[in-house]
Amino acid sequence: MAGQVLTGGNKLISSNSKFALGFFQTGSSKSSDNTTLPNWYLGIWFNTISKFTTVWVANRDKPITDPIFKLSELRVSRDGNLFILNKVAKSMIWSSQIENRPKSSRNTSVVLLDDGNLVIRDASNPSNVWWESFNHPTDVFLPGAKIGWNKITGQKYSFTSKKNSKDPALGLYCMELDPSGARQYYDMLCNSSIVYFSTGEWNGRYFNSVPEMSSNVLFDSKFVDNDEEEYFTYTPFDETVITFCLLDVSGLTKQLIWVEELQDWETVFIKPKALCDVFSVCGPFTICNDNALTLCNCMKGFSVKSPRDWDLDDRREGCTRNIPLDCSSNKITTGLTDKFFPVPSVRLPYDAHSMETVATAHECMQVCLRNCSCTAYSYDKSGCSVWHDQLINVKQYNGTTNTNEEILYLRLASAEVPNWGHNRREKIIAVAVGASVSVFSFMAFILLLMIWRSKRRSRDYPMNKIKEGAGIVAFRYADLQRATKNFSEKLGGGSFGSVFKGILNDSTTIAVKMLDGARQGEKQFRAEVSTIGMIQHVNLVKLIGFCCEGEGCLFMNIW
Known part of the structure; x- marks a missing residue:
């Protein structure tokens, strides 16, 4: 009601206890005297599971730091708005910004519903909802929420990834309904027309480019188009299932389900399948390789620009040159010592410039060399292409038979190129x-x-069994050490274990989850494998094997 406040460790909990609204801390900021201060946010999270997981953040671009946080509170104003107030400075940090609220209504209530939707409504008539968090989503698409738009107000219900794994600020990637009117939604680079994944159009039962939805046993999916709204929504058939859809930091759309036996989230759906298909997932002057233990690597002659952000999965700054080009300090383009390093079997960078009058590879090289902004060129049967400034969206094919493979000639300072x-x-x-x-x-x-x-x-033996489709296979620990290069690339982790990337002998990329042996015995582990095996389905990330030797228990999924 108007005048009530929420501060500090207080929480507003849904009637089914599944969700909670309150302040939480993640990441940090530097003060004017270079002191590190924790960042605080108002958000909604799952209240009944052991792993803290947020589903909505109010002030994602405006973190609250100490000592301001100790002076802040969440209030409902007299005009019915929900806002965070610095009570000393009397300044507003965040507000629901409700418009067109009826002046005749004086009683306001703020309720966290059982589906995780925070609503501001008329206390005397709950059907009059003036604002809801489902219409202002962040990076999580909860069951019952919408992706679409309001035809009357023009408001979009779209999702935006986080900046990195600790900072919930706006990231690079967006998920939204096709603005052209086609009944489909996109994953795309925000504030651009670059789409890297499309669901295909809705045919009444499922999206055409997601055929696994046709035999869906987990979710009831609907596409609604009426006079007021157009949107897609879904709900689980089993109401006890804890699940959500996430547009993650790297631009992947994932459906996650909570597995109680694991005390962790399991990915049951992921699009696009290949992470390198996400536009510019590794940032400028990088090469993405889905089949390597390290997904993103700097091009030769370059180093990671911001190691701290890179480690937090924010690679938007990519890599930077180790040695400046001769061209950058020599305005006369004749006699330059810059050289070109060949990068074979790649998908060429985005935004190529075609040189239609160039007839030979040598001439193509000279065209690039004479232009100080030219950073690479390629010459094939289609002719000469050059790139200026940043090189983005380069993918390594690793000697596959992909027909889009090309050779990119990367411009480097002469000291970076080996002398053949x-x-x-x-x-x-x-x-x-x-x-x-x-x-x-x-x-x-x-x-x-x-x-x-x-x-x-x-x-x-286990590797061959995978090829033969033998179902869930028992691996030897030594096999997994070899496949993961002694567990050298960690993909993530939680309170109950860590996940590592590996590659089998047949080039299949896998994710290996190593569970904490001190907390989970072999009997519980095998029960867990059985549980996941029972929900195996065409739209799930496939479980292919497990290992339980000594104190360590592991299981393997197709990555």
């Missing part, structure tokens, strides 16, 4: 040394090959 012109004497010495050991090396190779083939018959 070794003198004659060095070559002769190299050939002589190579020949002197060739016979011995060949014999040693034959012996090692025989040993390796003998070991592989037993070692590759």
